[in-house]
Amino acid sequence: MFLELDGNGPAYAQLTRALKASILSGRLQANTRLPSTRALALEVAMSRITVLTAYEQLRAEGFVYSRVGAGSYVNRLQTSPPLHLLQSEPIAAPSRYAKRARAQRDPLIARRHRGLRLDLQYGEPMTQPALSTSWARELAHAAAYTPLQRGDPQGLLALREQICRHLALHRGVEAHPSQVLITNGSQQAYALTARVLLNEGDTTVLEEPHYFGMWQSFAAHGASLLPVRTDREGLVCSELPLQTPRLICVTPSHQFPSGPVMSLSRRVELLRYAEARRSWILEDDYDSEFCFESQPLAALRSLDDGDRVIYVGTFSKTLFGSLRMGYMVLPAALRQDFINAKYLADVCNSVIEQAALAHFMESGGFERHLRHMAKTLKERREVLLDGLRCHAGARIQIADSHAGMHVVIWLREYSHAQLEALIDYAHERGLGLYPIGPHYHARPTAPGLVLGYGGLSSMELQEAAQLFGACLDAIDAQMIRSPVESLSLRRHSG
Numbered sequence: 001m002f003l004e005l006d007g008n009g010p011a012y013a014q015l016t017r018a019l020k021a022s023i024l025s026g027r028l029q030a031n032t033r034l035p036s037t038r039a040l041a042l043e044v045a046m047s048r049i050t051v052l053t054a055y056e057q058l059r060a061e062g063f064v065y066s067r068v069g070a071g072s073y074v075n076r077l078q079t080s081p082p083l084h085l086l087q088s089e090p091i092a093a094p095s096r097y098a099k100r101a102r103a104q105r106d107p108l109i110a111r112r113h114r115g116l117r118l119d120l121q122y123g124e125p126m127t128q129p130a131l132s133t134s135w136a137r138e139l140a141h142a143a144a145y146t147p148l149q150r151g152d153p154q155g156l157l158a159l160r161e162q163i164c165r166h167l168a169l170h171r172g173v174e175a176h177p178s179q180v181l182i183t184n185g186s187q188q189a190y191a192l193t194a195r196v197l198l199n200e201g202d203t204t205v206l207e208e209p210h211y212f213g214m215w216q217s218f219a220a221h222g223a224s225l226l227p228v229r230t231d232r233e234g235l236v237c238s239e240l241p242l243q244t245p246r247l248i249c250v251t252p253s254h255q256f257p258s259g260p261v262m263s264l265s266r267r268v269e270l271l272r273y274a275e276a277r278r279s280w281i282l283e284d285d286y287d288s289e290f291c292f293e294s295q296p297l298a299a300l301r302s303l304d305d306g307d308r309v310i311y312v313g314t315f316s317k318t319l320f321g322s323l324r325m326g327y328m329v330l331p332a333a334l335r336q337d338f339i340n341a342k343y344l345a346d347v348c349n350s351v352i353e354q355a356a357l358a359h360f361m362e363s364g365g366f367e368r369h370l371r372h373m374a375k376t377l378k379e380r381r382e383v384l385l386d387g388l389r390c391h392a393g394a395r396i397q398i399a400d401s402h403a404g405m406h407v408v409i410w411l412r413e414y415s416h417a418q419l420e421a422l423i424d425y426a427h428e429r430g431l432g433l434y435p436i437g438p439h440y441h442a443r444p445t446a447p448g449l450v451l452g453y454g455g456l457s458s459m460e461l462q463e464a465a466q467l468f469g470a471c472l473d474a475i476d477a478q479m480i481r482s483p484v485e486s487l488s489l490r491r492h493s494g
Contacts, residue, residue, distance in 0.1 A: 001035060002027075003044060011046050015054040023063055023074055030076035034064065096200075101220040109212070113432030118464040120432055122257070122406035122452030125317050126373055126380075134365055135319075138356035151351035153343040155182025155327070159354045162361035163313075163327050170289060172298030173311065175329045181338050182349050184324040186284060189312045190214050192341045193247065193282055194221035196334060202246040207235055209439040211256050214249060214284070223247075227441040230255055234262025237269040244277040252300045253288040257439050257450045258408055259401030267300050275306035280331075284312045289370055292378045293402035307331040315357065317405070318370060325349065325357060377405060383458045384451065387465025392472055405454040408436060412446040418475055419447035426471045431464055 003018040005011075022028045034040070037055060041048040055072055058064045064072045093099035113119050154160070160177035167173040183189045190213075198204065200222030206215055208227035219225055226245065229236045235250055250270070252262035262270075274281050283300045301311040311329035319325075330338050342348070360366050381400075388396060388409065397410040411419060416437070423433045436448040453461055 001040070001043060005044075012050045012053040012057070015044065015046065015050065016057045019054060019058060020061075020063060023077065028074050030074055032074045033070075034072045034074065036071060096222065097220060100222060101216075104216040104220055109438050112434070113427055116427065116430050116432040118431045118460060118467065119455065120434065120451040120453070120464060121455055122434060122450045123317070123321075124452060124455045125320055125405070126376060126454040127320070128372070128376075131319065131369060134360065134369075135356070138360045138365075139352065141359060142352045142355035146352050146355045151348040151354065153348045154339050155180065155349060156351060156354035156358060158362075159358040160327075162358050166361065166366075167299075167311075167313075167329070171285065172302040173329060174302070175311075179329050179332070179335065181328045181330055181335075181342060182354060183326045183328060183342065184346065184349060185316050185326045186286060186312055186314045187213060187217065188324075188345070189326055189328050190217040190282075191221075192328075192338055192345065193310060194218055194223065195341045195345075196337045197247055197280055198223050203241065203243065205240065205245045205248040206441075207250060207255065208441060209256075209258055209436065209444070210249070210441075211251070211284070212438045215441070218247075218249075225441075230258060230260065232260050234260055234266050235270060237266055237273060240270075240273055245279050247280050247282060248274060249282045249284065250300070251284045251286065253285050253296060254291075254401060254403045256284070256286065257406065257436060259399055259403070261297060261401065261403075262300070264297065267297075267303055271300070271303060271306065271308065274308045279308065280334075281309045282312060283309050286312075286314055287317050287404045289318055290374050290377055290405065291403045292374070292381065296403070301329060307333070310334070318366075318373070323353070323357075325353065377454060380453045380456070380458055380461055381407070384453045384461045384465060387462050388468065391465050391469025395472060395476075399448075406450055406452040408448055408450055410446050410448040414447055414475070416443065416447045419449075421478075422471055422475050425474060426468065429467060429471065431467045431471065433468070 001022075003015070003022065005014040005018055008014065019028070019034075028034075034055070035043065037048050037051040040046075041051045044051070055064065059066065059072070063075055063077070065075050066072050093102055113121070157177060159182060160180040163180050164175045164177055167175055181192075183192065194217060198218070198221055201224050203226055204218050204223040205226050205228050206218070207230050209230070210227065215225060223246075226241060228239050228241075234252055234255055240248070248270070250262065252267060254261065270281065273279070281300070281304075285299055288296060288299070299311060301309045308331065310331065312326065313328075314326035315323055316326065328338065357366075385398060385400065385407065388398065392409075395411065395413060397412060399408040399410060411422075414422070419435060423435065426433050434450050434452075436450050437443055439450070456464060
């Protein structure tokens with residue numbers, strides 16, 4: 001324990017003042033157990049009687065309390081935060097990166113309804129108790145048998161081998177473990193791609209609409225971002241720029257968030273474009289395991305004869321969000337540069353978690369989990385869609401892609417202001433709705449919502465759809481009552 005004695009007066013008084021200062025500054029927080037008198041005496045080179053006297057003084061003044069047989073603990077005090085925490089004057093951005101990062105949209109926009117009972121949050125995987133039990137067992141096994149040395153920056157070989165088998169079986173991607181890099185989720189994959197490929201000002205194409213987290217990552221890095229329109233066949237390749245972009249980012253298997261699958265002809269066109277201009281393609285295959293109506297197309301990477309595609313996958317969607325684990329399949333020319341960037345970013349991922357995941361995949365547990373999850377998600381999707389059709393009817397247009405963990409609905413008869421009123425009104429009644437607008441660079445012509453169904457049971461989804469219809473009824477009633485009131489719903493209506 002670091003204690004600064006001032007040298008004034010008896011030793012017990014110096015020690016008392018030093019402990020008070022540590023408590024008041026917050027270095028010793030409430031309910032922290034103090035060292036035993038014997039241990040602290042050895043540490044500060046004082047007699048045990050001196051330490052005991054200081055402790056008794058602190059107890060008398062209310063700074064600490066005792067538990068019989070358990071020692072002395074710091075009391076909870078009404079103290080003010082240190083002055084540096086109260087400083088209200090913001091400083092100028094300390095770097096160009098910090099300035100750009102400050103300018104990005106709210107990174108918590110996808111979490112605006114935390115704590116609501118009926119939260120239609122998108123991007124969150126389905127929770128199931130059996131998975132928690134299996135994962136705890138795998139972690140315990142890995143902790144007992146995994147070497148304690150720091151891991152390979154590229155990732156545990158056993159996990160990279162299992163990923164290659166998974167990709168060959170599910171995505172048609174033939175990869176060698178030497179091409180795979182383990183990351184802390186997709187977001188780190190974007191950051192590493194920016195570091196390796198982009199200088200400030202380099203042109204990067206993103207789909208319109210797009211995942212705002214990807215936009216934020218590349219914008220903060222200083223890329224010149226160019227949104228390119230998507231339609232029912234995915235990215236409109238004919239609208240790609242004549243000036244060569246350094247990087248093109250796509251979600252071809254399930255366009256996020258709008259849903260279309262990129263057609264085979266567009267995939268071939270995109271690959272030819274990238275090869276002719278020596279551009280790189282980042283393929284984010286974020287939830288391709290969940291396709292409900294037909295056999296999914298193989299990944300774009302499987303068609304990549306020119307080795308221009310950087311493939312990104314994640315376990316945060318297939319398992320659980322707190323598992324920050326993803327992977328990249330890298331072009332040969334970029335492999336070492338990405339490994340270098342990963343090492344400089346965080347050295348490596350947790351070896352124990354990698355070993356647990358590798359064994360979970362090897363034992364067949366991951367495959368069983370995916371089959372169960374796909375079956376349950378399909379059932380939940382049907383419940384939500386049936387409920388929306390029943391309670392909202394023709395007032396909404398469902399743009400469903402028969403895949404993934406979310407649906408998009410458009411409210412073309414309503415204004416953007418009315419959509420915000422609907423979201424606020426629903427929030428007050430315990431229903432979390434999420435606008436599609438943040439995923440557009442330019443605001444879409446019609447308001448829409450991105451609704452996730454992975455986190456709620458079928459019964460909860462039925463209730464959510466019914467409540468959504470009731471909230472829409474309230475907006476409609478407000479529209480009829482007064483044209484002025486249609487712009488926002490008064491808090492106490494309904």
